Structure formats: structure tokens, C-alpha cells
Amino acid sequence: MTPFTRTSSDARLNPNVSVDCVIFGFDGERLKVLLIDRGQSVSDSDEEKVYALPGNLIREDEDLDKAAERVLFELTGLEDIFLEQFGSFGDPNRLTKEHDLEWLKSIRAEPDARVITVAYYSLIRADQYEIHASSFARDAVWHDIDALPPLGFDHAEIIESALRELKFKSKYQPLGFELLPEKFTLGQLQKLYEAILSTELDKRNFRRKILKMSFLVPLKEKQIGVPHKPARYYTFDKEKYQSYKSTDFYFTL
Amino acid sequence: MTPFTRTSSDARLNPNVSVDCVIFGFDGERLKVLLIDRGQSVSDSDEEKVYALPGNLIREDEDLDKAAERVLFELTGLEDIFLEQFGSFGDPNRLTKEHDLEWLKSIRAEPDARVITVAYYSLIRADQYEIHASSFARDAVWHDIDALPPLGFDHAEIIESALRELKFKSKYQPLGFELLPEKFTLGQLQKLYEAILSTELDKRNFRRKILKMSFLVPLKEKQIGVPHKPARYYTFDKEKYQSYKSTDFYFTL
Numbered sequence: 001m002t003p004f005t006r007t008s009s010d011a012r013l014n015p016n017v018s019v020d021c022v023i024f025g026f027d028g029e030r031l032k033v034l035l036i037d038r039g040q041s042v043s044d045s046d047e048e049k050v051y052a053l054p055g056n057l058i059r060e061d062e063d064l065d066k067a068a069e070r071v072l073f074e075l076t077g078l079e080d081i082f083l084e085q086f087g088s089f090g091d092p093n094r095l096t097k098e099h100d101l102e103w104l105k106s107i108r109a110e111p112d113a114r115v116i117t118v119a120y121y122s123l124i125r126a127d128q129y130e131i132h133a134s135s136f137a138r139d140a141v142w143h144d145i146d147a148l149p150p151l152g153f154d155h156a157e158i159i160e161s162a163l164r165e166l167k168f169k170s171k172y173q174p175l176g177f178e179l180l181p182e183k184f185t186l187g188q189l190q191k192l193y194e195a196i197l198s199t200e201l202d203k204r205n206f207r208r209k210i211l212k213m214s215f216l217v218p219l220k221e222k223q224i225g226v227p228h229k230p231a232r233y234y235t236f237d238k239e240k241y242q243s244y245k246s247t248d249f250y251f252t253l
Numbered sequence: 254m255t256p257f258t259r260t261s262s263d264a265r266l267n268p269n270v271s272v273d274c275v276i277f278g279f280d281g282e283r284l285k286v287l288l289i290d291r292g293q294s295v296s297d298s299d300e301e302k303v304y305a306l307p308g309n310l311i312r313e314d315e316d317l318d319k320a321a322e323r324v325l326f327e328l329t330g331l332e333d334i335f336l337e338q339f340g341s342f343g344d345p346n347r348l349t350k351e352h353d354l355e356w357l358k359s360i361r362a363e364p365d366a367r368v369i370t371v372a373y374y375s376l377i378r379a380d381q382y383e384i385h386a387s388s389f390a391r392d393a394v395w396h397d398i399d400a401l402p403p404l405g406f407d408h409a410e411i412i413e414s415a416l417r418e419l420k421f422k423s424k425y426q427p428l429g430f431e432l433l434p435e436k437f438t439l440g441q442l443q444k445l446y447e448a449i450l451s452t453e454l455d456k457r458n459f460r461r462k463i464l465k466m467s468f469l470v471p472l473k474e475k476q477i478g479v480p481h482k483p484a485r486y487y488t489f490d491k492e493k494y495q496s497y498k499s500t501d502f503y504f505t506l
Contacts, residue, residue, distance in 0.1 A: 016269035017343070017369045060367055064343035088341045088371045090270070090317035114313055116270045118341045118369070172425070172503075250425075250503040 013057040015113040019068040020055030020155070021083060022119060022162035023076075024145070025126025026179045028188070031145045031195040032126050033159055036075055036137035038152060040103050050099065052152040053159070054140065055117060057108070068120045076140040077132030083120040086165045087158075090116040094154040103152065107136050121162040123196075125179050146198070170196050171251055174215060174244045177236050183219055185231040186210065209251065215240035266310040268366040272321040273308030273408070274336060275372060275415035276329075277398070278379025279432045281441065284398045284448040285379050286412055289328055289390035291405060293356050303352065305405040306412070307393065308370060310361070321373045329393040330385030336373040339418045340411075343369040347407040356405065360389050374415040376449075378432050399451070423449050424504055427468060427497045430489050436472055438484040439463065462504065468493035 023034040035051035054075040058067035064085065073079045095104060095115055104111035126142050133140040143149060145163065148156065176184075176192055190206050210216065215237045223230040276287040288304035307328040311320035317338065326332045348357060348368055357364035379395050386393040396402060398416065401409065429437075429445055443459050463469065468490045476483040 014269055014367060014369075016267055058343070058369075061345055063345060064341060064369065067343075085340060087338060088317060090311070090320075090371070092314055092316060114267060116267075116311075116317065116369070116371070118343070 011059040011061055013109075014060050015057065015108075015110045016115055018055055018057045018115050018117040019064060019071055020053040020089075020117045020119045020158060021068055021072045022053060022121040022159055023072070023078065023081070024121065024123040024162070024166060025142050026123065026192060026195055027126040027142075029191060029195070031198070032142040033145055033148070034076060034078075034131070034140060035143050035149070035151070036133060037139035037141065038103055038136065039138040040099065040152075048150055050103075050152050051141075051143070051149045051155075053119075053155045054137065056135075057115070064118050065120075068118075074135045075133065075137040077134065078124075078129055081122050081124055081129075083122050085118060085120050087161055088116060088118045089154055089158055089161075091154060097153075100152050117158075119158050119162065121165060123166060123175075123179065167197055174213065174241055174251070177238070177241055183221065183233040183235050185223065185233060187231055189234070213244070213251070215244055264312040264314055266362075267313050268310065268361075268363045269368055271308055271310045271368050271370040272317060272324055273306040273342075273370045273372045273411060274321055274325045275306060275374040275412055276325070276331065276334070277374065277376040277415070277419060278395050279376065279445060279448055280379040280395075282444060282448070284451070285395040286398055286401070287329060287331075287384070287393060288396050288402070288404070289386060290392040290394065291356055291389065292391040293352065293405075301403055303356075303405050304394075304396070304402045304408075306372075306408045307390065309388075310368070317371050318373075321371075327388045328386065328390040330387065331377075331382055334375050334377060334382075336375050338371060338373050340414055341369060341371045342407055342411055342414075344407060350406075353405050370411070372411050372415065374418060376419060376428075376432065420450055427466065427494055427504070430491070430494055436474065436486040436488050438476065438486060440484055442487070466497070466504070468497055 025032040025034060034054065036054050037049050038052050040050045041048060054072050056071045056075070058064065059070075062070065065083065068083050068085075069079070072081070072083070092114060094117075095101065101111060131140045148159070151159075170193065175196065176189055179192055180188055186207055189210065190201055190203065193206070194201055217235050217237050219233040219235055221233045223233070278285040278287060287307065289307050290302050291305050293303045294301060307325050309324045309328070311317065315323065318336065321336050321338075322332070325334070325336070345367060347370075348354065354364060384393045401412070404412075423446065428449065429442055432445055433441055439460055442463065443454055443456065446459070447454055470488050470490050472486040472488055474486045476486070
């Protein structure tokens with residue numbers, strides 16, 4: 001009686017363990033998070049929809065990483081994305097709110113089972129992936145991280161935790177390679193850091209510090225046709241970028 | 254038919270989710286890990302015992318952190334230790350090796366159930382805590398991290414992963430406050446870093462870098478009765494140490 005069709009074999013699901021994916025997206029300006037519309041409103045009189053992270057029970061025969069990939073693909077159409085596990089959430093009452101239970105009854109064989117969820121996150125370029133909602137997701141939509149809609153379960157807490165991890169990671173791993181165009185200005189790079197750290201950064205300080213990073217290569221080319229002084233383009237030295245990524249890079253803005 | 258008595262109420266266990274604790278111990282010289290003897294040998298002709306991390310299924314009514322505290326206490330007597338979750342392990346075949354299954358049959362109601370484990374770690378002073386094995390642990394013993402005995406399940410992998418986390422953490426959080434005596438020499442502090450990083454460090458480089466850290470306070474007092482030139486004692490400025498711990502400390506040896 002589930003309202004969705006499986007995309008692959010109907011393997012048995014483990015009733016007690018799920019995966020959830022926090023997919024952050026950068027669109028050049030702002031940080032967003034991908035949420036599914038679970039086809040439910042907060043109350044009868046309320047038009048506000050309830051959203052949730054793309055997530056579902058794992059299959060008995062798949063490991064956690066594979067489960068996260070499969071579930072993300074089934075609900076949003078996203079694939080070939082690097083997912084990183086960042087924590088597990090297991091409050092015994094995380095699924096027991098009335099409207100959450102009501103929704104679970106429409107999609108799960110054992111809606112009352114206790115579920116521990118293993119959470120993954122990723123940061124992608126929001127406008128370079130096509131999103132196709134399917135399975136029990138009525139829709140899959142990017143939401144501004146600063147203006148989240150009503151969320152089911154403990155998903156607000158999970159997003160908060162993923163965001164802490166992302167901010168922390170941005171201090172010891174270089175950022176931007178897959179998030180900015182091939183050539184970009186320092187202003188664009190600063191916008192990325194500002195979106196992730198959700199703070200404004202001092203332009204001069206930012207430039208002074210970021211330009212010490214040898215993976216940033218200045219190009220001869222400058223912006224054209226802009227209404228302000230044209231800015232120089234930069235690009236990433238992929239090799240140096242990767243070696244910073246795997247070693248002792250540390251960056252304090 | 255389980256060979257152990259519960260220490261508290263007989264709450265129902267969740268068959269699919271466990272916690273495991275990687276307790277690292279520093280004894281002033283070496284890094285160790287606390288393992289339980291599960292009362293089983295590798296083979297009939299072999300006297301080598303199989304060890305495992307302190308771990309067990311969670312109760313249906315407890316959250317993950319509380320489960321880790323309870324299970325650690327039940328098996329080893331350790332309590333009031335700061336446990337940090339660092340990852341979950343869910344290979345579908347992590348419990349299916351023959352000697353693991355055989356052991357599970359002796360302690361679990363559903364020995365064939367798939368179990369995902371949520372792993373925690375801690376670093377304590379090995380000689381300042383009393384260890385009392387109980388429940389299904391025949392014994393609980395510190396083992397040198399460089400000379401681990403045969404381990405059940407995927408526990409070698411879990412320890413490896415915890416060790417990576419510990420090494421990584423030692424770069425951006427100061428270490429030693431609860432692991433060294435109130436007053437200590439820089440040689441003792443170096444030994445701690447060497448044990449965790451499992452590498453020898455250059456004495457001059459180490460001192461030059463560590464002495465930049467304002468949480469290290471030199472004392473007037475020096476060692477007495479030592480067969481070499483007496484070394485100066487240092488102590489931690491607790492307040493500064495804590496503020497380093499919560500901010501942007503970064504330390505590259």
C-alpha cells in the first residue's frame with residue numbers, strides 16, 4: 001500500500017536503521033539545502049507544507065554508504081555525489097510526534113519502530129544538477145539555509161549539526177573547486193566563504209589571507225563589461241588544491 | 254540463557270543497533286586501547302584469546318550517548334568519561350564470521366540479526382581509572398595500540414578509524430590536560446604527542462612550536478634526583494587551555 005514504486009529490487013528493509021542526506025547547495029550567492037516535500041501540511045487550516053531531508057530505511061543487504069547513495073537517488077534523482085557521514089541520531093522519541101507518525105503510517109510497514117538514522121552531507125553547486133523528485137517525495141526543492149520551512153522529525157537538528165561540520169571543515173580543507181566556475185574572481189570566492197560561514201568577511205583581510213594559498217592561480221584575464229572596475233580572474237591549481245585538501249591546510253578568516 | 258546479569262532494569266534491547274567504545278589510554282609512555290576478553294580462543298588448538306571493544310545493543314528506551322555510557326560501565330566499570338561519537342559502521346557482513354556468530358549465539362536473543370554500530374571514543378589516563386570487567390566480559394585489559402590481539406567483528410577497522418580521528422583532533426585541540434600530572438616536563442608532553450601520532454618528533458622543533466602556546470606555564474621548580482640535567486616543570490593554565498580548545502587552535506608538529 002506504499003504510494004511509491006521502487007527503482008530496483010524489492011529488498012527487505014531494516015526497520016530500525018535509516019540514512020538521511022543533508023545536501024547543501026551553493027548557487028553563487030547563497031547556501032541552500034535540498035528538502036523533499038512529503039505531501040503533508042502542518043495542520044488542516046494551514047497551507048504550510050512539511051519538508052524533510054531525503055532519507056529512508058536501509059536495506060538488509062546494503063552498507064550505509066550505498067544506502068545513502070540509493071536513497072538520495074530514489075528521492076531526488078541526484079547521483080555521483082560525494083557523501084560524507086557526519087553523525088548518527090538516535091533520540092528514542094525522534095519519530096513520535098503526531099504528524100510524523102501519521103506520515104510514517106502512509107509509507108512504512110512498521111511505522112512505530114524505533115529508527116536510528118545515520119546522516120550524510122555534501123556540498124554541491126546547486127544549479128548544476130537536475131533534481132527529479134520521485135518515490136514518496138512529492139517534490140524536492142532547494143531552500144535557503146536562513147529560511148527553512150517546517151521540518152519533520154529531528155531534521156532541523158540534523159541540518160544544524162551538518163552545518164557545524166561544514167563550517168568546521170571549511171577551516172581545514174580548501175573550498176570552492178567544484179563550487180565556482182573554472183575561472184572566478186576573489187569576490188566570488190569570498191561570497192562562497194561568507195555563505196558557508198554565514199557572516200560578512202572583511203574584503204582586505206580575506207584577500208590577504210586567501211592569496212597566501214598557493215592553489216590560487218591568478219590569470220591574465222579580467223572581467224569585461226562590468227559596471228565597476230574589472231576584477232582579475234583566478235583559477236585553481238588542481239594538483240596543489242588536492243594536496244592541500246589531504247594535508248595540513250588550515251585557514252582562519 | 255545469557256551468562257551475565259544485568260546491572261539495571263531489564264529493558265528491551267534493539268536487535269539492530271549497538272554502540273562500541275574505543276577507550277584510548279595513555280600511561281605516560283604509550284598509547285593503549287581497552288579491550289574485553291570475550292572468553293573465546295581463535296581455534297581449539299590455539300591459546301590466543303579473541304578480544305573485542307566494549308560494546309552491546311542499545312535499549313529501546315535510551316539514546317545513543319546514554320547507551321554508550323551504560324554499556325561501557327556494564328562491561329568495564331568505567332564511568333564519568335567524556336565519550337565522543339565518531340562514526341557508524343554498517344557492513345552487512347560485519348558480524349557473520351563463524352567465530353563471531355558462535356559467540357553471539359551465547360549472548361544474544363537474535364544472533365543473526367544485522368547490527369549497525371555507532372562508535373564512540375575517548376582518551377584517558379590509563380593508570381588513573383579502575384577497570385572491573387563484568388557482564389559478558391571475562392576480563393577488560395589495556396592493550397598496546399601497536400600490538401593488538403586477534404579482534405572480533407570489524408573492531409580492528411573501528412579502532413583504526415578512531416585512531417585517525419584522535420590524530421586529527423590532536424592537531425586542532427590542545428592535548429594533555431587530563432593526561433599528564435599537574436606539573437610535567439616538556440619531555441613528558443612530547444611523549445604524549447609521540448604516542449598519539451605514533452612517530453618520533455624532533456625535540457627542538459617540538460619545543461619551539463609548543464612553547465608558542467600560551468596555555469603552557471613554566472614553573473620555577475625543576476626535577477630533582479634525576480640522573481640527567483634536571484628539566485623544568487610546566488603546568489597548564491586551565492582557562493587558556495579551555496579557550497584554545499573551543500576556538501581556532503591549530504598545531505602542526
